[in-house]
Amino acid sequence: EVQLVESGGGLVQPGGSLRLSCAASGFTFSSYSMNWVRQAPGKGLEWVSYIDSSSSSIYYADSVKGRFTISRDNAKNSLYLQMNSLRAEDTAVYYCARNRLAMYWGQGTLVTVSS
């Protein structure tokens, strides 16, 4: 069974940093691209970042470019999102999802940016 489990969310002050993790199981992690997608409270879905299976292609939404860094460790079956210079508008539930066409999603982890 495919499982994606996010962790690392929490409350952080504006300007602060947070690192999200996504633990994958039930499939050959190293064969799939991965994504981070977020959803602000009461709002729609926003794709945040993409990384291909070998980390050779990486893309970011304009709203996070230069502040967020996506990475993966195929040996640990894990995906990461390093979030720096956080702003109030980054407050959201962050999901990891397998592939751009996302059949599989994690349950999400809430990031709250507030003083």
Added chain:
Amino acid sequence: EIVLTQSPGTLSLSPGERATLSCRASQTGNSNHLAWYQQKPGQAPRLLIYDASRRATGIPDRFSGSGSGTDFTLTISRLEPEDFAVYYCQQYGRALPLFGGGTKVEIK
């Protein structure tokens, strides 16, 4: 920059009725790489339709997708109680996947 516009924003219908949701792209992308997702409160999105018209595994046949180019439609032939949710379209055939703003299907 491509924008996906979903309409209507909210659809108020009764169980058993037909729902027709629209997704319009501001320009033609990879025209077949259009997906639909269902999301219920507190849950992750669920893939319903991909390649504009193919049902994902386990999706009931009351859900159908159609369209190409810039205009796409998700149709729910007869609404079941569990279908009341928010629906998103997504273009996934580009480097930067894009979601529409969503259509909420609510009970009338």
